[in-house]
Amino acid sequence: MSRKRPDVAHFPRPAPIEAYGQGGFRFADMSHRGSLICLPSGIWAWDVTRAADIDEAAFAGVFENAGLIDTLVIGTGKDVWLPPAALRERLRAQRIVIDPMQTGPAITTYNIMLGEGRRVAAALIAV
Secondary structure, eight states, X not given: OOSSOTTSOXXXXXXXXXXXXXXXXXXXXXXXXXXXXXXXXXXXXXXXXXGXXXXXXXXXXXXXXXXXXXXXXXXXXXSOOOOOHHHHHHHHHTTOEEEEEOHHHHHHHHHHXXXXXXXXXXXXOOO
16 A cells, blocks of 8 residues: 555554644654554554645545545645645545645644544644
């Protein structure tokens, strides 16, 4: 699987993001350096470092969990990013609404939706 390897350690359930910055994140009383993809199956390292690198392969885990996700919040670091039409269509075909924004607001949105019990995932580029 590209960009999310099942043999890599991960946090085995969704959790709110407690803090971010200095190239990483804090969640579940742990810290992680680098980007994250937060799925219903857990929180995984994500090897995307800039919005321009986001493609279908980067969302392999999202597509695998599509039946459990209604909204994908995409934190694009400090950049503003418009997803390519083909990627938007592929996610729409899976009935996943995407909401790209800078990473800070994306974390807030993800945490609120997760707290409300909504079917949300997040792809977060570290800043």
